[in-house]
Amino acid sequence: MxxxxxxxxxxxxxxxxxxxxxxxxxxxxxxGKWKLPIIGSLLFEKRRFTDIQRNISKITPRMLSKELKDLEMNGMVKRTVYDTTPITVEYELTESGKLLSDVLDKMLEWGIQHREATIAKN
Amino acid sequence: MxxxxxxxxxxxxxxxxxxxxxxxxxxxxxxGKWKLPIIGSLLFEKRRFTDIQRNISKITPRMLSKELKDLEMNGMVKRTVYDTTPITVEYELTESGKLLSDVLDKMLEWGIQHREATIAKN
DNA sequence: TATACTGATATACTTTTGTATACTAACAAT
DNA sequence: ATTGTTAGTATACAAAAGTATATCAGTATA
Known part of the structure; x- marks a missing residue:
């Protein structure tokens, strides 16, 4: 090994x-343009494909499908298929995915301070 | 106003x-592909154009020039021209730019935890 | 029988991003 | 006169990312 x-x-x-x-x-x-909106959409609740699509109004199914695959491959998102009719597929953040909110909070904090700092210089 | x-x-x-x-x-x-390497290169010291170019071996002057302009426009980098012969131009992070290291540290921390978490699942 | 719902995929295209390569001005040193 | 240094710019191209639009299979409802 x-x-x-x-x-x-x-x-x-x-x-x-x-x-x-x-x-x-x-x-x-x-x-990528849509990862953050998708993560944001899943941050507080599980959602299904069509649900996310409705939540992020301008995303095409092609992009949603592709970005969800990427996120799943990277261990950010867990995909669960339920054998209902029609089938439902649930997407949710992994533990690691949820932890990303710490990073996003820092980014938010910096972004706000940065905007204030750069506006102050005009 | x-x-x-x-x-x-x-x-x-x-x-x-x-x-x-x-x-x-x-x-x-x-x-963008080169912003992080450039910020990394300026994180501990001021540097001149050619200096950065040598530091990031594969970057073309076109991209370096473009990315530095972006960073300057966004208030991340300060550009100072010295009237020597030949002229020298110094690039350094702004205060706000230096503060970004807090965000990068969080990203580093998460990245390491995420790698461990995803490897553990194999 | 026709329509609608689920979670997608297929094809063709446009836009954005990055690369490769050569070149510039102004001066100094050889 | 040629070469080297500085900090870039110009042009053309390739690759990556994103969009638009139509379509699919399986089942349920009207």
Whole structure:
């Protein structure tokens, strides 16, 4: 079995290249026009496909399908199929997905401070 | 004078749409293939154009120039021209730009926890 | 029998983003 | 006179990301 190449927070912080690579991993999980709206939509409740589609009014089924697949592949979202008629499919955030809200909160905090800081300079 | 449409952390958290929009503002500032490497390169010291280019080996001057302009426009980077021969131009993070490291640290932390969480599930 | 619901997929297209490669001005040193 | 340094720009192209629109299978209801 191969040794997993896990890096500690301290190691990554010490090396600029490792730091950028590791942060980039996180960034890639939420990159793309629709990932954040989808995560936002699932942050407080499970939802079904059509439900999400209604919630994010301008998304096409093609994009929703594709982005949900990406999120599932990246361990952000769990997909459950129920054998009803017609079938229903439920999407929900994984534990790790829910934890992302800590990051989003920090981003929100910085975004607000940044807007104030840049407006102040005009 | 118009009223600035500043939203508080509490207000943004309470409304999913405002939340997504505000987080997206932050995300847009660091989006693109080269923004993070550039910010990383400037995180601990000022640097000149050619200096950054050497630091990020695969970036073309076209992209470096473009991304630096974006970052400057967004209030992330300050550009200072020195009238030497040949001229030298120094790039450095603004105060707000430096504060972004708080966000990046959170992303790093989450990224590491997420990698461990998803590997554990195999 | 026709229509509607579920959760998608197929095809073709446009827009955005990034790359490759060559080039510029202004001056200095060789 | 040629070469090197600075900090970029110009042009053309390739690749990635996103959009528009139509369609599918299976079942249920009118």
């Amino acid at each position: 191969e040794t997993e190449n896990i890096i500690s927070f301290r190691e990554a912080k010490a090396c600029p290249i490792q730091f950028v690579l590791a942060v980039n991993d996180t960034l890639n999980v939420i990159s | 118009e009223t600035e449409n500043i939203i508080s952390f509490r207000e943004a958290k309470a409304c999913p749409i405002q939340f997504v929009l505000a987080v997206n503002d932050t995300l847009n500032v660091i989006s």
